[in-house]
Amino acid sequence: MVPDINLLPKTERKSSNEKWLFITIAIIFCAFLIFVIVQSRILSNQLITLEQEQQTLALERESLLSEIEALNNPKEVDLETSVQFIEHIAYAVSPIIVEVNKGLDPHAYLREYSFLERAVQLKVDFETIPEVVSYVDYLTRSKYFDDVLVNQITTFDPVLGGDEKDTFHVVDRYSNSFDLPLELKYLKMGGDGK
Secondary structure: OOOOOOOOOOOOOOOHHHHHHHHHHHHHHHHHHHHHHHHHHHHHHHHHHHHHHHHHHHHHHHHHHHHHHHHHOOOOOOHHHHHHHHHHHOOOOHHHHHHHHHOOOOOOEEEEEEEOOOEEEEEEEEOOHHHHHHHHHHHHHOOOEOOOEEEEEEEEOOOOOOOHHHHHHOOOEEEEEEEEEEOHHHHHOOOOOO
C-alpha cells in the first residue's frame, strides 16, 4: 500500500462571489468618479457664464443709474442755446395756412388745424367726395408737404333740428381728417421758390 502523502499545501479556492463583488464595487466607483468629473465641468461652465452675465448686468445697472442721475439733474440751458434750438425747429406758419386755404372749394369748411413739430393736422368739411379727391390732389402737388395722409372720412348731417319735411333736399357732408408731413427744407428756404 502506498501511503497517501501530499506535500503540497492545502489551498482552498476563493469563491467567485467575492471577485464579482469587487468588480461591481470598482465599476460603481468609476461611474461615480466620472459623474463627479462631468458635473464639475458643467458647473464650472455655468459659473463662468453666470459671472459674465453678472458683469454685464452690473455695467447695465451703472448706465441706468447714470441716466437716472442725468434725468434728475438736468443741465442748465442758457438763453443762446434755447434760441438756437427754437430757430432750428421753427418754421413760418402763414404760408402753410395760405396754401391749405388756397386749395379749398368755396363750399368747403376748414374746421380745425393744428401744427406739430414736423406736420400739420387738418379737419375739413366737404359737400361731395369729388371735392375731397380734388383737395387731396392739390395738397399732394403742393411743395409744402411731403405727403398727404387721410386719417378719416365720415359723413354727417349738416342740419341740426328743424322740420323733417324740409330736410329731404339736404345732402350729407363729409368730414375729413388729414395729416400733412411738412417739407421743412422748402419752408426754411422761405417757400415759393425764394
